Amino acid sequence: MMNVLILAAGLGTRLRPLTLDMPKPLVPVVDASVLELQAQKARQLGEVVLHVNAHYLADQVEAEAARLGFEKVWLEPEILGTAGPLSRIYRAGYRGGLLVMNGDAYCQFDLARFVEAAVSAGADFALLGVDFPKVNTLRVDSRGRLSGVLKNFGESEGEAVTFSGVSWYSDAALSRMDAAEFNIVNFWKSEVDAGRPPFVDMSQKDALWIDMGSPEGLKRACDARREELGIDSWVGNAPSADSRFVRSVVKCVADIPADASFTDSILYEGATVQPGESVVREIRGRGFCWKL
Template identity: 65%
Template sequence: MNVLILAAGLGTRLRPLTSDVPKPLVPVVDASILEQQAVKANGIGNVRLHANAHYLAEQVVAEGKRLGFEKVWVEPEILGTAGPLKRIYNEGYRGGLLIMNGDAYCSFDLKAFVENAKRTFASAQDGSAPGVALLAVDFPKVNTFRVNKDGRLVGIAGRFGSEEGAAATFSGVSYYSDEALARIADGEFDIREFWKQEIAAGRPPFVDMSQMNATWIDMGSPEGLMAACRARLDELGVDSWTDERVAVTRDSIVFAGATVGEGETVENEIRGKGFSWKI
């Protein structure tokens, strides 16, 4: 199975921290999200790791090489989500494709998700078998998914389809069969348009709601980065962490290059070279 970690974003919400380092490589305590996602993906077993890159792509390429990625796909222009998926398929990679985000700290059981997706694909009636599985979380501020009683996507609030059904948020984690990847049109950028087409064709994506209460944090904002670091400290079972890149406590993050006065205590703040964010 192939795994694609989406890592091409511009990281604008974390500027100027991301002026010199792409968002997926920002340390979240002891390791970047890219590295943490790679470790989780490798835990499934027998996977080939891929990432896409655009902003400061050379850094992502170098890190992918260090982490043993099959390939980092450099995009001269951002291709949305659908573009990178079809690109991997067109290059001949087969065996299914798991998608993960390079800006989400999470505690999902990825192996269980993929196994559940495959069982659902196999058990569906001919002609209605989905080739797409979407992992959902409960995040009331963004619960735009609408899911019917059979666990199928029927709409996205404010965008298309039914407004009825159980509400959920897309976690960014998804799984595509080879057959589904073949149906993505060349030049398609917006993956939501593909889901809409699959619904219209009688193959609505399966929405896995079995991990709705798992940890899921968007670390792409200062507040999200702080929350992700706290969660990582909990995962490591420590109250603080210091290395050459960053010093983290439960209420502060100080990156290398930050100015800290003699005897000063940094609290409720993220501080780096030339910036300070109160949290």
């Protein structure tokens, strides 16, 4: 049975003050948090064991993980980077390979296709690449193997892609991971240097992938989720056809004046709206207003 780890220990600093009240993986993206959406995608693989790590506002992550049926919440007194949590899971006796996903990215990858490609490639681990020119730092050789990471190690030539945050590690790879390692890129380098470069799957490089760590990314994620659900607006806990709401997500229904209107906006709990106000391309919450 394969293990799945969703990384959820980050501080979410780019989304403060929204993330002063909740960790970024629990920020609602229309009808569900990214943590819940990632768990749903993971379960489409079949029988999996769900893990999540937690540090910032860990009690909230623990409560949500319990509600969603996670096997284990790995509490981190201090942030261990990416390599640390992976090694901990293996050293605790979990076997069957490990699929790793980010708790701050909205994506529409075919995970089953990625895992199948990873296993078929014959490498001990694999990375899922996307085309995001601003940060296309991975370099991939003609065999589809990682040859370098720009400004870090290895070759500067080869096809360039961005690491999506989705990866798969076999038990063999995890057994070689140093428990004290913080930066996963250091492990990648050691494996490349040892002649065991990971496979980089680029077959889904044009699939939807959104880093929702900024206000703009959060808005794009909500827009993509509305499109995926086939709805124009979401108000409270359900889709809405009310003409006052156009391409908007409104969570603070109790605080909305009856004559206010909203276009291309997101309102979280604690947002302030004045009677008769027309809110256009904004994200609001308790004590903040981001104009997009």
